[in-house]
Amino acid sequence: MKPVTLKQIAETLGISITTVSKALKDYPDVSKKTKRLVKELAETLNYKPNAFAVTLRTKESKTIGLIIPEVVHHFFSSVIKGIIAQAEKKGYLVIILQSNESYELEKKQLDLLLSKRVDGVLISLANGTGDFKHLNDLMAQDVPLVMFDKIAKIVNCSKVIINDRKAAYTATKHLINSGCKRIAHFRGPLLPQNSIDRFLGYKEALTDNAHTYDPSLVYILEDMSFDEGTYFAGELLKDHNDVDGIFINTDLVAIGAIAEFNKRGVKVPEDISVVGFSNWFMSSVINPSLTTIDQPGYKMGKTAFKLLYKEIKTRKNNQTLTYKTVELKTDLIVRESTNLY
Amino acid sequence: MKPVTLKQIAETLGISITTVSKALKDYPDVSKKTKRLVKELAETLNYKPNAFAVTLRTKESKTIGLIIPEVVHHFFSSVIKGIIAQAEKKGYLVIILQSNESYELEKKQLDLLLSKRVDGVLISLANGTGDFKHLNDLMAQDVPLVMFDKIAKIVNCSKVIINDRKAAYTATKHLINSGCKRIAHFRGPLLPQNSIDRFLGYKEALTDNAHTYDPSLVYILEDMSFDEGTYFAGELLKDHNDVDGIFINTDLVAIGAIAEFNKRGVKVPEDISVVGFSNWFMSSVINPSLTTIDQPGYKMGKTAFKLLYKEIKTRKNNQTLTYKTVELKTDLIVRESTNLY
Numbered sequence: 001m002k003p004v005t006l007k008q009i010a011e012t013l014g015i016s017i018t019t020v021s022k023a024l025k026d027y028p029d030v031s032k033k034t035k036r037l038v039k040e041l042a043e044t045l046n047y048k049p050n051a052f053a054v055t056l057r058t059k060e061s062k063t064i065g066l067i068i069p070e071v072v073h074h075f076f077s078s079v080i081k082g083i084i085a086q087a088e089k090k091g092y093l094v095i096i097l098q099s100n101e102s103y104e105l106e107k108k109q110l111d112l113l114l115s116k117r118v119d120g121v122l123i124s125l126a127n128g129t130g131d132f133k134h135l136n137d138l139m140a141q142d143v144p145l146v147m148f149d150k151i152a153k154i155v156n157c158s159k160v161i162i163n164d165r166k167a168a169y170t171a172t173k174h175l176i177n178s179g180c181k182r183i184a185h186f187r188g189p190l191l192p193q194n195s196i197d198r199f200l201g202y203k204e205a206l207t208d209n210a211h212t213y214d215p216s217l218v219y220i221l222e223d224m225s226f227d228e229g230t231y232f233a234g235e236l237l238k239d240h241n242d243v244d245g246i247f248i249n250t251d252l253v254a255i256g257a258i259a260e261f262n263k264r265g266v267k268v269p270e271d272i273s274v275v276g277f278s279n280w281f282m283s284s285v286i287n288p289s290l291t292t293i294d295q296p297g298y299k300m301g302k303t304a305f306k307l308l309y310k311e312i313k314t315r316k317n318n319q320t321l322t323y324k325t326v327e328l329k330t331d332l333i334v335r336e337s338t339n340l341y
Numbered sequence: 342m343k344p345v346t347l348k349q350i351a352e353t354l355g356i357s358i359t360t361v362s363k364a365l366k367d368y369p370d371v372s373k374k375t376k377r378l379v380k381e382l383a384e385t386l387n388y389k390p391n392a393f394a395v396t397l398r399t400k401e402s403k404t405i406g407l408i409i410p411e412v413v414h415h416f417f418s419s420v421i422k423g424i425i426a427q428a429e430k431k432g433y434l435v436i437i438l439q440s441n442e443s444y445e446l447e448k449k450q451l452d453l454l455l456s457k458r459v460d461g462v463l464i465s466l467a468n469g470t471g472d473f474k475h476l477n478d479l480m481a482q483d484v485p486l487v488m489f490d491k492i493a494k495i496v497n498c499s500k501v502i503i504n505d506r507k508a509a510y511t512a513t514k515h516l517i518n519s520g521c522k523r524i525a526h527f528r529g530p531l532l533p534q535n536s537i538d539r540f541l542g543y544k545e546a547l548t549d550n551a552h553t554y555d556p557s558l559v560y561i562l563e564d565m566s567f568d569e570g571t572y573f574a575g576e577l578l579k580d581h582n583d584v585d586g587i588f589i590n591t592d593l594v595a596i597g598a599i600a601e602f603n604k605r606g607v608k609v610p611e612d613i614s615v616v617g618f619s620n621w622f623m624s625s626v627i628n629p630s631l632t633t634i635d636q637p638g639y640k641m642g643k644t645a646f647k648l649l650y651k652e653i654k655t656r657k658n659n660q661t662l663t664y665k666t667v668e669l670k671t672d673l674i675v676r677e678s679t680n681l682y
Contacts, residue, residue: 063436063457071418071421071422071425072415072418072419072421072422073418074413077412077413077414077418078413080412080413080437081412081413081439084412084437084438084439085439088438093436093438093453093454093457094436094437095404095434095435095436095437096421096425096435096436096437097425097429097434098422098425098426112434113434116404116434226622226626255626259626262628281567282623282626285567285596285600285623285627286626286627286628287603287627287628
């Protein structure tokens with residue numbers, strides 16, 4: 001007979017795994033009635049607390065799982081490289097799964113990794129993920145989890161991030177300092193935290209510096225592709241021919257926009273200045289080269305693994321666990337697509 | 342007590358795993374004396390033939406290993422994406438390791454994957470790999486192996502390739518047809534088969550078309566980087582100011598060369614035509630855009646997994662195994678860096 005899991009108890013009672021876990025640990029935010037129900041059922045089914053964690057501890061798989069939205073992407077492939085380099089140093093192997101920005105796929109892949117008994121999970125969320133039950137369930141089963149780059153602030157685990165809001169503020173401020181008067185923003189989809197934070201940084205830089213925030217200058221992109229860059233550059237010229245600067249959420253889109261401006265004879269930076277985000281290798285090579293925010297992918301990967309490794313060891317030694325959020329530094333790289341000030 | 346392995350027998354006798362495997366299977370190319378020694382030792386140690394394969398068959402890990410020279414690389418990240426997409430369809434997970442073009446690392450990683458009891462291995466060789474014992478040893482242990490892109494012709498396993506020689510011939514022929522009279526070649530390092538084949542295709546196109554092959558026009562690159570592209574473009578202008586065309590082994594180097602030509606006021610394609618190889622996304626975006634050979638990375642990844650999967654199933658069902666080499670089609674993509682003919 002297979003050992004009873006938290007999941008089975010949760011399903012039997014129609015409550016979440018997190019609640020079951022909390023009830024068994026006597027958390028104050030679970031009602032007395034629920035606690036009683038859970039504990040009774042656990043006893044009836046002969047549930048062994050932390051069975052999964054115990055298995056993990058005694059039988060490490062020395063394998064971790066990585067779920068990433070997209071592999072063919074300069075930033076994420078740099079992160080992957082950082083993770084596997086650091087994992088190898090500690091004798092760990094890395095299983096890589098791509099969520100294709102889909103919440104459903106991400107959930108499925110987390111289950112798959114769990115069934116493989118990985119020692120821990122690193123994740124950067126899909127754009128489609130707006131519900132975090134799957135992550136809380138994972139943690140309720142005592143599986144170490146570290147989020148990086150595209151994180152959920154409300155999930156209580158270790159994280160590696162950059163300060164997107166501050167970086168976007170710096171990018172927008174640079175456009176203001178270069179003399180731009182009407183600054184547009186190509187933002188990412190509505191859900192991801194980094195797309196929200198970059199938008200907020202843009203807005204804040206404007207209002208802090210006596211610029212009017214005009215919502216009609218903010219374009220919401222979906223797949224953040226080169227083609228969206230060319231398309232929205234065209235839309236922008238049609239809608240607002242007085243715009244003289246844009247802060248664009250990611251380099252690939254910015255490169256698309258510059259290609260469109262070049263094609264139409266709109267001069268960058270003379271007619272319009274452009275600042276991107278991420279510092280892809282490509283950005284230094286295009287003409288004009290792109291001013292952008294450098295996002296340290298390789299370092300982010302290494303740091304994420306280090307945090308996960310530390311958590312695996314802490315749990316193994318039954319030491320007290322504290323979650324940590326590491327914020328990595330970003331830099332503004334000034335190139336030809338903006339005027340010097 | 343751990344079961345005795347082929348490796349232990351090999352090490353005890355100071356011979357290769359392949360020889361041990363062949364001796365046990367009574368291959369004619371192993372001496373009688375060796376066969377006797379191997380069989381006696383196997384009996385003494387109570388060696389169970391194909392113990393590893395048996396374990397594999399009865400207890401599939403549903404995990405495969407992938408060893409790739411470099412993750413942050415448009416072509417290889419497309420391959421990875423193809424592999425994990427196809428693997429997921431069949432319920433397999435993929436462990437990814439990066440060899441950093443090092444033979445030593447590649448060997449170590451293969452051992453690691455073996456110890457993880459992966460169901461099979463996909464590999465694209467490191468530039469440093471000139472000895473294939475580690476691969477033959479893997480196969481001697483009945484672990485399915487499929488090579489792709491950077492392969493070794495003498496290893497007898499399934500492969501997914503492109504016809505590098507033919508593609509390079511096409512690229513060079515295009516330069517000849519565009520009117521180039523003196524055509525240089527930036528080639529890759531000496532060991533990798535694809536770098537050899539591309540060079541041979543270049544040479545053959547010249548001699549087939551009444552062009553003199555001049556070895557001084559062939560530059561041997563080491564790390565195939567953007568910086569090497571800029572450096573060797575400078576060297577070429579210094580050494581041979583009569584050159585009016587170059588076929589460059591990979592797009593990243595070609596993009597470096599074009600950047601250097603742009604900087605020095607050498608006009609592409611008016612003064613010098615450039616053809617690359619791989620069709621990175623970047624190549625369509627630079628100015629002038631790059632004529633190149635399209636190398637189907639995503640498809641190569643999918644095909645490699647399909648071959649591996651088929652081999653896993655064939656072995657599991659004890660059916661006869663036949664190795665297959667699949668050659669994928671490449672296309673010449675004509676853009677602005679060459680003259681139309």
